[in-house]
Amino acid sequence: MPGWSTLAGMISGPWGKVMQDLLTPLITGDRRALSRAITLVESTRADHRQMAQDLIAGLPDRQALRIGLSGTPGVGKSTFIEAFGTKLTEQGLNVAVLAVDPSSTRSGGSILGDKTRMETLARNPRAFIRPSPSNTHLGGVARRTREAIRLCEAAGYDIVIIETVGVGQSETLVADMSDLFILLLAPAGGDELQGVKRGIMEMADLILVNKADGDLLSPATRTVADYAGALRLLRKRPQDPEGFPKALPVSATTGAGLDAAWSQMLHLAGWRRDHGHLDRNRAEQARQWFWSELRGGLLAKLDRPNVKARVDTLGQKVAQGDLPPARAAQDILDWLDDHRE
């Protein structure tokens, strides 16, 4: 994992100095400091977790607009972020892109991969791109991403785009940490709705049908109408102004529709802010995060090697019918109470 050697060097220094070495450049927008800080929050080592918590607690209270973006592979997500992100930077906005991909088994090469697929944006001084950590389970990705968002905000980014591949539970996870949730879809052949799950549709604030250009312009337009119809069947949400959720056509290649999409996002975010929904939503998200950290922290006790060994032994006896499951569980729970760390 890149950045580790540098970080390890910093960690060996005195505590207060380490914090200042990281925090001061971070809040003045130093991208390397931001990178290092994210590497720190990605670590699961106990002392790093402690440092990460101290760092997060010391961050200034800056807020960015958090945009969740989901789209299946092939829909043109990278091209969209590249075009959309570049447009935002041209308006003087600083844009951070965080990837959430719990299935990622990519090694160090991923950084190159992610930066290559958004080449222009990666070179843009107003943009910061960070790939998903590799080999991390969903819970770990969730924690890292929530904390990375806070770090990007503290570093002065105005927009944080949290992108995810539309598989499994990652959409829910991203929607739960975003102010706006955008679904990027491809034009569908005919009137089929691409098997988008109802639950995912219900989370979307905006459905963008990409590739609305050339030969696909007319299918894309039809697809937008289909989704618009499907969205009208959903119950209107109290946190939405009239007409939302909405479906719009865009083309990441020609740039068509990007301005309209951005103006709709601003309209929705502004309305929610003015009506207090944005703050209420963030308060609720923070509370959920707290609970998930709490549950995760308790269950992490079972991951300690000495506990794992004990669980395996008793699990074997349980499977053989030599020990009732509830009794075996109680044995582990009692043992945990007597052997704290």
Place this chain on the structure above:
Amino acid sequence: MPGWSTLAGMISGPWGKVMQDLLTPLITGDRRALSRAITLVESTRADHRQMAQDLIAGLPDRQALRIGLSGTPGVGKSTFIEAFGTKLTEQGLNVAVLAVDPSSTRSGGSILGDKTRMETLARNPRAFIRPSPSNTHLGGVARRTREAIRLCEAAGYDIVIIETVGVGQSETLVADMSDLFILLLAPAGGDELQGVKRGIMEMADLILVNKADGDLLSPATRTVADYAGALRLLRKRPQDPEGFPKALPVSATTGAGLDAAWSQMLHLAGWRRDHGHLDRNRAEQARQWFWSELRGGLLAKLDRPNVKARVDTLGQKVAQGDLPPARAAQDILDWLDDHRE
């Protein structure tokens, strides 16, 4: 809750005597002892849990065929169990029926309700019917039902039917504690498949289409063909003989098809037993149960009133943005380590 006063009286006696007072009549098939024992495993009081675990650990190793049965309200589930259960008792088999209904908010009256809806079976000396405990969450119902199954087996029942209303996660729960899982469905109008979720279909070993009599005979036959077609599209499971999972017509009212259904269940269970799948499946279920008890036991720490109060206070600060979620969670986790019970 009925039985409590009797149980309370027993609990005040000396420990060994209590166990013998409950265990000895239980394993000789005394139904009142079985009822009391189930009431004991339904209790969440710490001393009762301890007794329940001791009792379970002391049970002889008898096994029944565990049949999970799911069907939505109106499909004729009670009538089916009544007819099917009676048929089994006529073959000299002892039949226990346990209901799993996590949504149940019924009070003491439920016993009467469940016994009324299976009036004939309730009066049958070879049958034992126990309704779902009221006001218990899914996890509690799961534990109670798993332990109640063991009690029924020890009491000499040959067949344990675990029935559930087909809502939410209760089907998965019941399938996870059964040797065979049966889906009872009504004849569908036309060729629609009643919106049965693919995941539920995949759990079913046998789909029984009820009400195959009178005017509904022909729709029922068509529905059986439809389900048979749908089942053929599913991947064959290694633990199944040729031709399974299967769809069959039955009529709980006329009794038509019940013999055929029972013979298919015996064929499947026999094949699985002979190929070792039954034992492997039970070993895996026991291991899962162990893990779920373990996770449940850890998370139960958060339910203690003094912890709850602390969690509420910190949760409030988190929602107001005064405390980072991970820091708040760590605070609770540290506090739990220092304040054990």
